[in-house]
Amino acid sequence: MSEQRSPGFDTLLIHAGARPDPATGARQIPIYQTTSYVFRDADHAAALFNLQEVGYIYSRLTNPTVAALQERMAALEGGQGAVCCSSGHAAQIMALFPLMGPGKNVVSSTRLYGGTVTQFSQTIKRFGWSAKFVDTDDLDAVKAAIDDDTRAIFCESIANPGGYVTDLDAMAKIADAAGIPLIVDNTTATPYLCRPIEHGATLVVHSMTKYLTGNGTVTGGCIVDSGKFDWSASDKFPSLSEPEPAYHGLKFHETFGPLAFTFHGIAIGLRDLGMTLNPQAAHYTLMGIETLSLRMQRHVENAEKVAKWLEDDPRVDFVTYAGLESSPYKAVADRICPKGASSLFTFGLKGGYEACVKLVDSVDIFSHVANLGDTRSLIIHSASTTHRQLTPEQQEAAGAAPNVVRLSIGIEDADDLIADLDQALAKATA
Amino acid sequence: MTETPSEALLRHILTTAKVFACVGVSMNPVRPSNYVARYLGLKGFRVIPVNPGHAGETLYGETVYPELSAIPADIPVDVVDIFRRSEAVPGIVDQALDRFPDLKVIWMQIGVRHAEAAARAEARGVTVIQNRCPKIEYQRLFGELRMGGFNTGIISSRL
Numbered sequence A: 001m002s003e004q005r006s007p008g009f010d011t012l013l014i015h016a017g018a019r020p021d022p023a024t025g026a027r028q029i030p031i032y033q034t035t036s037y038v039f040r041d042a043d044h045a046a047a048l049f050n051l052q053e054v055g056y057i058y059s060r061l062t063n064p065t066v067a068a069l070q071e072r073m074a075a076l077e078g079g080q081g082a083v084c085c086s087s088g089h090a091a092q093i094m095a096l097f098p099l100m101g102p103g104k105n106v107v108s109s110t111r112l113y114g115g116t117v118t119q120f121s122q123t124i125k126r127f128g129w130s131a132k133f134v135d136t137d138d139l140d141a142v143k144a145a146i147d148d149d150t151r152a153i154f155c156e157s158i159a160n161p162g163g164y165v166t167d168l169d170a171m172a173k174i175a176d177a178a179g180i181p182l183i184v185d186n187t188t189a190t191p192y193l194c195r196p197i198e199h200g201a202t203l204v205v206h207s208m209t210k211y212l213t214g215n216g217t218v219t220g221g222c223i224v225d226s227g228k229f230d231w232s233a234s235d236k237f238p239s240l241s242e243p244e245p246a247y248h249g250l251k252f253h254e255t256f257g258p259l260a261f262t263f264h265g266i267a268i269g270l271r272d273l274g275m276t277l278n279p280q281a282a283h284y285t286l287m288g289i290e291t292l293s294l295r296m297q298r299h300v301e302n303a304e305k306v307a308k309w310l311e312d313d314p315r316v317d318f319v320t321y322a323g324l325e326s327s328p329y330k331a332v333a334d335r336i337c338p339k340g341a342s343s344l345f346t347f348g349l350k351g352g353y354e355a356c357v358k359l360v361d362s363v364d365i366f367s368h369v370a371n372l373g374d375t376r377s378l379i380i381h382s383a384s385t386t387h388r389q390l391t392p393e394q395q396e397a398a399g400a401a402p403n404v405v406r407l408s409i410g411i412e413d414a415d416d417l418i419a420d421l422d423q424a425l426a427k428a429t430a
Numbered sequence B: 001m002t003e004t005p006s007e008a009l010l011r012h013i014l015t016t017a018k019v020f021a022c023v024g025v026s027m028n029p030v031r032p033s034n035y036v037a038r039y040l041g042l043k044g045f046r047v048i049p050v051n052p053g054h055a056g057e058t059l060y061g062e063t064v065y066p067e068l069s070a071i072p073a074d075i076p077v078d079v080v081d082i083f084r085r086s087e088a089v090p091g092i093v094d095q096a097l098d099r100f101p102d103l104k105v106i107w108m109q110i111g112v113r114h115a116e117a118a119a120r121a122e123a124r125g126v127t128v129i130q131n132r133c134p135k136i137e138y139q140r141l142f143g144e145l146r147m148g149g150f151n152t153g154i155i156s157s158r159l
């Protein structure tokens, strides 16, 4: 490998974080199924515990299989480092944890996965944190929502369930002006379609459960740090800029510079919150990532065909796919995710709630499940499932109104998917 | 003078240098400069501390010198590593060039840069690294950072 040439995305998918196993020469990354690691001697142990050297101590914090996945994710997103954890939801808490504190808030998009709306509107209150929800299409509203206690802006690049695309450049500009980081959930887009750090994001979170793993096998999450945010520029982020009592008064940002957030994620986040990814799950995800580009190309191709077909069908009221010429998000999508708008979108049925429920019960190839980003095509009626805990206003804002069905288009033959929807629509509207 | 030195250059420096002089190193064990000095020592480099406030004391087995010119001539310093504000760089570079005719590298830590002083050093054949940390680069290039999930940029199918 010549020194100055930076490898392309598809090379990173296969090689980043991976190398032949130094102990055995094994070419595929071994699953290091161990809880703990032998120290060379007492000095080595002390240096590791003091964060003076990086190494393996105990698998709640670090594990070689998980570390390979972390490096791969950091490379794919163009960040400095990554911390993996047990689920996408865990990643969101892990991302907010170093930034927030009692009385602090996150300004968040209303267009989010329903579980995230619930996590942000209910559960984080137990930590004394809160979320202020805003329509991210309204930039003035986003600016107005930021106050002295705001510690981050949070949005999804391509939002679940509607597939709406957020103008990340605009969000980053607002976050920058306010001196706070932008956190982008890039689950639906994946780094193949969108690289939020290139649009100014500070942190990128993922539910790796979805397209990254790709086969619907394991849950996992990840936080990638761009390494670009100056945590010491204000007194807003004391966890990173002030002395840490648990490490003899060490200041993370001052000591680790651009690696500070990742170090903190391991040394405080995983150590004390314990939302660790296990090496088996990391292995499945590493295998999935190897084929990410190939799969995403087909996901997008199929989604475009199915969305166009649905849009032309008289039984269908509307289709939200941002890749359609008719989408109000088409222009933003062309800038944020020019290779395609992923394969997650919703459509409205003229028959309303009843027709939606019947449709979901009538499909043969589509699976009725609460997941997305599988090789299989998936269907769900969000209002009665994933977005059920939300108020009608929240459902509407999230794009999960009662007459709306969500699709996650897989990589089967598009014609078979269309035929399946056709026969199910016939039953649903009979 | 480069802020994005090649991997090969960094590797060369960190595998051939033997003696670092750390200017502005702190005696406080939780300060980053102290971390770096200790780390370089652990990796087998000889680290000569320079700090006028603590001259004559000992840090990790080496005497602390008040300034570069006070380092005895029989200590062959290869790298002068600067942990001072950028404004202090020209004076340190001049002393370094004056004191160590065989100096190989002037290294400025993260946040430290001085284009003009760097150019002067390079004109004398000294390699200049700016806005980087030798500890982070060592950890990145020799595999340690992989263990923490950092993006090392290293792609290799060799054992």
Ligand SMILES: Cc1ncc(COP(=O)(O)O)c(C=O)c1O
Pocket (backbone or CB within 6 Å): A087, A088, A089, A090, A113, A115, A116, A156, A160, A185, A187, A188, A206, A207, A208, A209, A219, A220, A221, A371, A372
């Ligand atoms: C966009 C998005 N973010 C986060 C999550 C939560 O991820 P996980 O289910 O892995 O906790 C999901 C899950 O559906 C999601 O769709």
